Amino acid sequence: MTSLLIILLLLAGAYLVAVLEAWIANGRLRFATPVLAGIAMLGRESIVPRQPDRIFFETAPVLLLISAILGAMVLPLTPDLITTDLATGALFINAALVYVLVALLMAGWGPDGAYAMIGGWRFLGQLIAYAMLIVMPITAVAMRAESLLTTQIVVSQAGLWNIVYQPLGFGLFFVAAMALAFLPPFDLATANSELASGVEAEYSGVRLAVFRLARLTLVMTLAAATVVFYLGGWQGPWLPPWAWSGLKILAVTAAMLLAGRLMPRIREADLMAWGWMLGIPLALLNIFLVGVLVLVWP
Amino acid sequence: MTTQAFFIGFFGLAAVWFGVVVFRTHSMMRSALALLFSQTALGAMFLGMQAEFLGVLQIMMMATEMSIMAIFMVMFMMDPGGLGEMEMTHQKRLSLVAGFVAFTGAAAVAVLFDWGPVVSVAPDAAQQTADLGLELLGRSMLIFETAGITILTAMIAATAVAILPIEAKTTTNEY
Amino acid sequence: MPAETSHTPHHMSHTAPVEYTCPMHPEVVQHKPGSCPKCGMFLEPREVSADSRPDEHAGMDHSAMNHDDMAFMSMIDVTKDLPRSNDGLPMDWIDVPFGPFFPGLPSALLLILTLDGDTVAGARAQTLAENTALLPDSAAMDAEHFVERLAKLDPLAPLAYRLLARRAIENAAGVEIAPTTARGRIGALERERIASHLGWLALFAQQTGFDWLLQRATALQLHSQQANRQQMLALKPEIDRLKKRLQRTPLLKSRSVGLGQLLPDDKLRGPVARAAGITDDARSTDPAYIALGFKTSQRNTSDILARLQVHLDEISHSLVLIEAAGSIDTLPLPVVADASGDGEAVVETPRGSARLQLRLDQGRVISAQLDTPSTQHLSLINALTEQQALGDALLAVGSLDLSPWEIRQ
Amino acid sequence: MSIELILALMTGAALFGVGIYGALSQTNLVMIMMGVELILAGAMVNLLAFWRYLHPDVAAGQMFVLIIMTVMALEMAVGFGVAIARFRAKGSVEMEEARELKG
Numbered sequence: 011m012t013s014l015l016i017i018l019l020l021l022a023g024a025y026l027v028a029v030l031e032a033w034i035a036n037g038r039l040r041f042a043t044p045v046l047a048g049i050a051m052l053g054r055e056s057i058v059p060r061q062p063d064r065i066f067f068e069t070a071p072v073l074l075l076i077s078a079i080l081g082a083m084v085l086p087l088t089p090d091l092i093t094t095d096l097a098t099g100a101l102f103i104n105a106a107l108v109y110v111l112v113a114l115l116m117a118g119w120g121p122d123g124a125y126a127m128i129g130g131w132r133f134l135g136q137l138i139a140y141a142m143l144i145v146m147p148i149t150a151v152a153m154r155a156e157s158l159l160t161t162q163i164v165v166s167q168a169g170l171w172n173i174v175y176q177p178l179g180f181g182l183f184f185v186a187a188m189a190l191a192f193l194p195p196f197d198l199a200t201a202n203s204e205l206a207s208g209v210e211a212e213y214s215g216v217r218l219a220v221f222r223l224a225r226l227t228l229v230m231t232l233a234a235a236t237v238v239f240y241l242g243g244w245q246g247p248w249l250p251p252w253a254w255s256g257l258k259i260l261a262v263t264a265a266m267l268l269a270g271r272l273m274p275r276i277r278e279a280d281l282m283a284w285g286w287m288l289g290i291p292l293a294l295l296n297i298f299l300v301g302v303l304v305l306v307w308p
Numbered sequence: 309m310t311t312q313a314f315f316i317g318f319f320g321l322a323a324v325w326f327g328v329v330v331f332r333t334h335s336m337m338r339s340a341l342a343l344l345f346s347q348t349a350l351g352a353m354f355l356g357m358q359a360e361f362l363g364v365l366q367i368m369m370m371a372t373e374m375s376i377m378a379i380f381m382v383m384f385m386m387d388p389g390g391l392g393e394m395e396m397t398h399q400k401r402l403s404l405v406a407g408f409v410a411f412t413g414a415a416a417v418a419v420l421f422d423w424g425p426v427v428s429v430a431p432d433a434a435q436q437t438a439d440l441g442l443e444l445l446g447r448s449m450l451i452f453e454t455a456g457i458t459i460l461t462a463m464i465a466a467t468a469v470a471i472l473p474i475e476a477k478t479t480t481n482e483y
Numbered sequence: 484m485p486a487e488t489s490h491t492p493h494h495m496s497h498t499a500p501v502e503y504t505c506p507m508h509p510e511v512v513q514h515k516p517g518s519c520p521k522c523g524m525f526l527e528p529r530e531v532s533a534d535s536r537p538d539e540h541a542g543m544d545h546s547a548m549n550h551d552d553m554a555f556m557s558m559i560d561v562t563k564d565l566p567r568s569n570d571g572l573p574m575d576w577i578d579v580p581f582g583p584f585f586p587g588l589p590s591a592l593l594l595i596l597t598l599d600g601d602t603v604a605g606a607r608a609q610t611l612a613e614n615t616a617l618l619p620d621s622a623a624m625d626a627e628h629f630v631e632r633l634a635k636l637d638p639l640a641p642l643a644y645r646l647l648a649r650r651a652i653e654n655a656a657g658v659e660i661a662p663t664t665a666r667g668r669i670g671a672l673e674r675e676r677i678a679s680h681l682g683w684l685a686l687f688a689q690q691t692g693f694d695w696l697l698q699r700a701t702a703l704q705l706h707s708q709q710a711n712r713q714q715m716l717a718l719k720p721e722i723d724r725l726k727k728r729l730q731r732t733p734l735l736k737s738r739s740v741g742l743g744q745l746l747p748d749d750k751l752r753g754p755v756a757r758a759a760g761i762t763d764d765a766r767s768t769d770p771a772y773i774a775l776g777f778k779t780s781q782r783n784t785s786d787i788l789a790r791l792q793v794h795l796d797e798i799s800h801s802l803v804l805i806e807a808a809g810s811i812d813t814l815p816l817p818v819v820a821d822a823s824g825d826g827e828a829v830v831e832t833p834r835g836s837a838r839l840q841l842r843l844d845q846g847r848v849i850s851a852q853l854d855t856p857s858t859q860h861l862s863l864i865n866a867l868t869e870q871q872a873l874g875d876a877l878l879a880v881g882s883l884d885l886s887p888w889e890i891r892q
Numbered sequence: 893m894s895i896e897l898i899l900a901l902m903t904g905a906a907l908f909g910v911g912i913y914g915a916l917s918q919t920n921l922v923m924i925m926m927g928v929e930l931i932l933a934g935a936m937v938n939l940l941a942f943w944r945y946l947h948p949d950v951a952a953g954q955m956f957v958l959i960i961m962t963v964m965a966l967e968m969a970v971g972f973g974v975a976i977a978r979f980r981a982k983g984s985v986e987m988e989e990a991r992e993l994k995g
Contacts, residue, residue: 035694063335097433098364105351105368111375112344119337124579128601128873134375141372158361158437194692195734203587203690204874273734274691278601278872280737313896320903320937327910327930331918343926346907350933357900357944362957366936369961373968380972381922383572384985396919403917411909414934418901423946426894430948443951444958452955455962462966466973472980565983572976573983 013083013093020082024226027263031226034267048219056215059121066120070113071217075224077109082231086161088244088251099160100152103235104145107190110228111137114192114199114209117221121212129208132278133199136189139285140196143186146293147179150300151239164243171242175303178296180240182289187232187266189281191225194270198278233262315356322349331397336381344374360433361440501528566604576604583611587690587877591887594880596868603876606868608861610887626652629848633839637855637889639682642675643832644889647839651851655826655843665771667812672830673801674715674811678707679833680754680794680801683884687791690881691738699725715805722802726795739787743867743879747785750863752856753835755883758793759785765831775807787882821846832856834884855889900941908934921978921985925971929964936960 028044058067083106084099086092096102111134118130152158154175155166173180189196200208213221237243237258244251246258326346330339347370354363397403431439444452503526505511517526565573582593591612597605624632630652634645646668653660681704688696703725707718729735745751747759756763760783766772767779780796782789805811827840835856842850860883867883868876907930914927936957943953975985 063337066337066341096360096364097437098361101361101364101368105364105371108368108371112341112371115337115375115378116341124577124598128598131379132601134379138372138376157434159434194694197692198874201692201874203585203692204877206586270692271694273732274688274693274696274738275874276734277738278874280734313899316896316899316903320899320906323933323937324903324906324910327907327933330926330930331910331914331923339923339926343929346930347933350907350937353900353903353937354940357896357940359940359944359954359957362940362954365958366961369965373965376968376972377922377926380975383574384922384975384979385920396923397917398919400917403913406916407909407911407913410912411905414905414908415902418898418905423897426897426945427948428894430944436951436954439951440954440958443955448952448955451959455959459962459966459969462969466969469973470976572980 012091015091016082016087016093017079019087020079020227020230023230023259024223026260027226027229027267030260030264031267034264034271048223051219051222052216054215056217057212059123059212061122062212063120063122066116067212068120068217070117070120071213071220071224073109073116074113075220075227077106077113078224078228078231080106080109082227082234084160085231085234085238086164086243087234087255089161091252092161095159095161098158100148100158100163100239103160103231104141104148107144107228107231108137108141110190111141113224117209117213118199123212125205125207125211126209129199129201129205129211133192133209135278136192136196136198136281136285139282139289140186140189143182143285143289143293144190146290146297147176147183147186148239150176150179150293150297153297153300153304160238164238164245167242168245172240176240176296176300178292178299180236182293182296183239184236184266186289187236188269189285191228191232191266193229193266195273195275196281197270197275198281201275204275229263229266230259233259233266236262312356312358316353319349319353319356323347323353336385337378340374340378340381343377344370347374358430358433359436361437503528566599574599581877588881589686589885589887592885594864594877596873596876598873601873603868603871603873606865606876606880608864608880610861610890612887612890623844623847623849625847626843629841629851633853636853637886639886639888640675640679640832640834642671643830643837646672647828647830647832647837650828650830651826651839651841652843652848653826654828655824655841656822657824658822662771662774663810664812666775666808667810669771669775670712670805670808670811673804673808674707674710676833677715677718677798677801677805678704679884680798681707683754683794683882684791686881686884687787687878690878693732696725696729696732712805712809712811715802715811719799719802722798726799729791729795736788738878739791741784741786742871742875743787743790743882744785745863745867748863750859751835752859753831753833753884754790754793754797755860756835758782758789763836765829765836772804775804777804787878790882834886834889835859837889853891855886855891857883857885857887857890860885861890894945897941897945900937900945904934904937904941906934907931907937919986921971921975921987924987925967928967932960932964932967 025044028047029039029041032043033039058064081103083093084096084102086095114133114137115130118126118128118133120126151163151172154172155163157163157166167175192199198204198208200210205211210218210221234255237255241258241262243258244255246254249257323346326342326349329342330346333339333342348367351363351366351370354366357363430436503513503516505526511526513526516528566576567573576597576599578595579598580593580595582588583591585594588594591610593609593611595607596603630645630648633648634641636644681700684700685697685704688694688700703718703721707715710718745755745759747756747761751759751761752763757779758781760781762779762781764779766777769777778800780793780800782792823844823846825840825842827838829836829838832855837856838854840852841848863883864880867879871879911927911930911932911934914930915924916927918924918927939953939956939960943950943957947953979985
């Protein structure tokens with residue numbers, strides 16, 4: 011029952027993200043547009059490229075969707091509104107989201123097209139660099155909560171949100187989350203002007219609709235993860251817990267979508283260099299700092 | 309009890325089946341991803357065996373590992389797409405026999421040996437994670453640290469072997 | 484050695500019988516060239532030797548490696564002819580077309596990049612917009628018609644080419660123009676320069692996925708295309724804001740510093756040349772411009788950032804010039820009835836100086852030669868993109884501000 | 893005896909057998925590495941089954957599985973390092989050709 015509710019909430023969230031995206035992009039708040047665009051996409055012909063690896067081509071959008079939904083399964087919206095409060099929840103979300111990489115590799119290889127293939131390999135490099143920046147800040151968060159339970163992580167922020175307690179980790183996690191969701195400025199895998207939409211290039215019709223929906227859900231899941239790990243989850247005065255969760259998630263989503271519009275796309279070489287040479291040392295430093303803080307000021 | 313047996317059997321079968329697919333397909337990408345799904349099924353099997361931390365860790369680690377495998381497969385193969393259906397094996401009979409012998413040997417030991425009484429209750433997941441952490445940073449710290457240092461060394465050594473030697477840039481390839 | 488010939492079919496003696504076999508499926512043997520029915524690869528020719536079925540490895544350095552398994556194929560043979568990447572690994576290179584309607588390039592430009600992974604190993608560019616009918620080099624036509632045709636040559640800079648045609652005809656006819664007219668023309672040309680440079684910014688934004696800049700630059704460009712003098716001057720605060728904002732934009736530096744560098748070369752024109760430190764500006768010798776206080780803007784690094792700065796500086800300076808010029812001319816058609824002579828004109832179009840030479844005979848243009856900046860820039864693409872990452876290469880090509888319409892091959 | 897333990901051990905044995913077959917029969921270095929990964933996976937299953945059904949209270953059992961995961965990553969790092977170096981030098985990671993060129 012709860013999981014059904016969560017999936018419905020995710021769909022509603024994906025819809026809101028789509029509205030938000032369009033609003034940020036052209037300044038017009040239209041509530042019908044995403045639905046109409048989705049229906050139009052369903053009605054359109056879904057073209058299969060000439061020599062596809064059929065299994066990969068068909069599986070990729072679905073796998074992307076599944077991995078985004080699975081990631082959301084361990085994130086609490088209220089103390090009770092969580093599908094499974096796994097004892098290893100903070101690790102599980104990583105495990106689920108790594109399959110975004112597998113899905114994009116499949117989508118890149120499957121259609122047998124140059125743009126898609128380059129996009130897929132680009133994302134491989136990008137994610138190997140940035141998956142560490144997802145895992146290591148979460149490690150620091152779990153250190154403070156002394157638990158991998160996501161509910162416990164939220165409770166541990168009752169006095170002070172993690173965004174204040176470990177701002178370095180928040181910054182790294184936020185950047186890495188954007189890179190994982192291949193949002194601009196990290197949209198190297200789907201860069202429109204470099205690869206003509208890259209991994210999405212060969213998808214059309216229903217498959218593209220699933221792909222887009224999965225992408226929106228992924229953004230949603232990552233925003234929810236940011237809220238749970240760094241912004242105190244459901245906690246907040248006056249409003250009921252679910253309202254706080256919803257508001258915070260929307261705010262984080264808006265920030266993620268807005269950030270990419272205000273800067274040019276990052277260069278691939280810089281993305282790699284900063285991820286490995288700057289991001290990972292900083293993440294280690296963050297773990298160290300949090301470790302000292304936890305010992306000194308329990 | 310029986311659900312657990314069902315899950316172990318199901319995911320075990322899936323893992324073995326994907327493992328066989330690895331060597332049966334001609335497409336290198338499929339081969340690498342079949343190995344990934346074999347390992348993922350194994351992770352799910354670990355979850356079935358109530359080893360939550362290890363199961364999730366297995367599922368997570370293998371995804372990146374096998375994706376890296378995939379790119380090397382595509383790089384180093386003559387026909388990564390598998391359209392040519394090339395034969396890429398040698399000493400097939402010997403290998404088959406060896407594989408079969410290994411399997412029957414291990415299976416015979418598994419079935420015939422008396423493993424003693426089976427404990428039916430495992431500690432709960434949170435307890436396991438805590439115990440594992442204490443084990444790693446307590447009694448087995450030396451082993452764990454050694455493994456950590458070794459993997460770091462191996463990474464550095466592998467990178468050193470793999471990067472282009474500086475003088476090789478100037479001399480032409482003599483082959 | 485017999486196998487030496489098996490890879491060089493052209494040197495084969497015609498008397499020896501030849502059969503064709505698939506490099507991957509030795510069991511496929513045909514008497515005609517073609518493709519393999521199993522995998523579609525091209526069949527390779529080989530000589531049929533009299534003694535036995537030739538071993539496919541014979542003659543290679545590892546001829547000792549004879550296999551009874553015919554399916555075995557040496558990977559060393561397969562990879563030895565592959566090109567080497569910069570990192571020393573032998574890799575397959577692929578040709579990928581970008582254009583003629585690619586989101587990150589001027590439309591009608593076809594760019595075929597040879598990609599080595601994500602790195603560009605070679606490039607070929609051509610325009611699909613070339614319209615030779617627009618500028619007949621021999622056929623005669625009257626002067627007004629000629630001006631209209633030249634104005635239609637490049638829809639991205641119609642005023643500049645119209646002005647170029649007018650100047651050349653006036654030069655041929657020996658017509659003197661009044662200083663106020665000259666200033667009005669400067670106003671019109673500078674307005675077009677602003678619009679065009681804003682278009683450059685919009686392309687840059689499009690290529691880098693910089694949505695905010697794309698929206699601002701496109702809006703300003705649309706606004707400035709048909710604006711009168713007051714409206715143009717009212718844009719100044721907005722443009723200043725844009726410039727200030729760009730200075731603070733994160734990632735902009737890393738995206739453009741040191742990329743797309745070009746050596747100073749006489750092929751460089753316009754903003755690209757000025758970003759390379761070359762003073763190449765037809766306006767700097769024009770007395771009307773000098774009277775308005777014109778000065779060239781220059782940078783020396785010759786990278787994309789320098790081009791960006793030159794474009795921004797020129798937008799500001801063009802606004803100053805429009806203010807000083809006092810009016811924006813509508814460029815009416817010339818009246819040069821019955822004049823004859825040779826004329827030449829150089830106009831600094833937004834993309835660089837274009838030169839037109841023509842011969843006027845009884846008010847009719849009987850021959851014309853046109854040299855446009857994009858034609859020169861097209862030949863730079865190979866040097867510009869080689870060994871660059873794909874994104875950088877496309878950005879560098881975009882920063883040349885090619886107009887496919889004015890390229891004359 | 894329990895059916896779960898037997899099932900897990902059989903899975904381990906089967907993976908081990910498939911891995912042995914792959915490591916011996918494949919000509920390409922990367923494919924051989926895949927075989928080795930399967931062998932290690934078989935070992936992992938066995939270790940975890942022993943931990944779960946024989947000594948669930950000893951955390952060291954889980955630690956061994958962790959160590960094997962580390963070994964798998966290690967094997968990949970070293971294997972690919974060697975593979976890249978070889979591919980650069982010879983243009984091939986086929987073991988048939990490596991045997992040929994050993995002397």
